[in-house]
Amino acid sequence: MFTESDTHRAIRDAVGSITEQYGRSYFAEHASAQTPTAELWEELGTAGFIGINLPEEYGGGSAGMTELAIVCEETAARGCPLMLLLVSSAISGELLAKYGSETQKRRWLPGMADGSSKVVFAITEPDAGSNTHAVSTTAVRDGDGFVLCGTKYFISGVDEADALVVVARSGSDASTGRASMSLFVVPTDSPGLVKHDLPVAAQIPEKQFTLFFEDVRLGPEALIGEWNEGFRQVFDGLNPERITGAAIAVGIGRHAVATGAEYARGRAVWGTPIGAHQGIAHPLAKAKIEVDLARLATYHAARLHETGRDAAEASNIAKYAAAEAAVNAVDTAIQTHGGNGLSVEYSLIPQWANARLLRTAPVSREMILNYVAQHSLGLPRSY
Structure with a gap:
């Protein structure tokens, strides 16, 4: 980006102005206590910046990845890096906006757009690491719904979130033998979802969690996109x-x-x-x-x-x-x-x-x- 538009400069100025009211001491205090930077998140959401990349018809700004990157950069440049912008606005927001059903979009995107709700992302596992094909959390069909079983590890911000986008093994590719994946939106209060704090030494506001899916039953509305197309x-x-x-x-x-x-x-x-x-x-x-x-x-x-x-x-x-x-x-x-x-x-x-x-x-x-x-x-x- 060699030159910047007036719109982009205005976004930078506005995000910077909001964030500077909080500043590095605010962030440091929350990082030390491992408590959410909720006030800043809420104010940015009200101003339209948390969901700047999400579709307008669901309360977002219908902007692109450049505009979301500006929000991420300017909050961090004022001493308040917000990691859940990466998780909720970028990963989960983009996936739900592109692959979610109309019901899912209307249920989750408005709150994600105005900052009143977060949807975090659950892919990593204790034994899988960077090898997504080794994901062992399974999704099996159960009537017209699904059952999830398994463990996720180092999942950020679960205590702040209303739902998770979960990556689960749903079968195997007949030609390669590799795991087939499916994506699900799972409310964080779902029966059978057990959450344990995962202590970390780093001073960051976002808590980390180990998640256990113990026969978590989901309706057909939980599947994001197509079955076995999650990878x-x-x-x-x-x-x-x-x-x-x-x-x-x-x-x-x-x-x-x-x-x-x-x-x-x-x-x-x-x-x-x-x-x-x-x-x-x-x-x-x-x-x-x-x-x-x-x-x-x-x-x-x-x-x-x-x-x-x-x-x-x-x-x-x-x-x-x-x-x-x-x-x-x-x-x-x-x-x-x-x-x-x-x-x-x-x-x-x-x-x-x-x-x-x-x-x-x-x-x-x-x-x-x-x-x-x-x-x-x-x-x-x-x-």
Whole structure:
């Protein structure tokens, strides 16, 4: 994105103005306590930004992935990265908008659009990792409905959500023997759905959960799209996941560079601002360059996705570049602050935790390197 429209600048300004009322101390407090940033989410939803990418007829803004990426970036750039934008607005929102039935869209999208409801995403399992074909949570037909059994792991924001989009094994492909998948929308209060907190050391507001589906019975209205077509469908949610993850990382990087530069301008030792020394200035300059390059990659991927072109390579590259840039930017800001980098006052450690999380999730840097090696360079599959 080499030039930006007046509309996009207006979105940035509005999102930034709302988020700045809360700021990095608000985020740090909620990250430390692992409590939802509900007030900010609600205000952004009321202003129309949480569902900016969702269809207008269901209360959304009918904008594209570029606009949602701007919301993700600007909230993070003001010190408040909102990971559930990646999960609810991007993955679940895009999947329900594209594959959901009319009943599902009318039931779930309006609340997702105005911020009053969240629908999170359940795909990862203890023994499957990045290998989606190894998903063992099963869906079997039961009359005109379905029964889900199995376990999901590291599922974000279940305590804040009204429903889950669940990826389940529903059969096997007769020609390849690989698992066939189906997608379901499952209310979080469904009988048989057992939720356990999954403690994590990282300071992030969103709690993680292990989920047990113990004969969870669903009606026919729970199936998203077509039976056994979930594997194909779910990949339409993964590019938005990578793009919005990249946008959040870019925002974190921008926030870290700005915080580090401000400190370097004002902190004087022996009568000279520390930013006058190349040992401080050059790492910050390098961090800015890396974040700016990642930003270009992110909006290139967003544009490909929203215009219906193949965005897989670009989305993976953007996610990789942005996460690497964000981790380096926050680390550089911490180092610039010296001992103050670890203080609660400057709120950098929660930013580092979120940046470091994005280096691993929702797809690890190693799996992105595998993808580029195999699909872009034509090298033999390594896993």
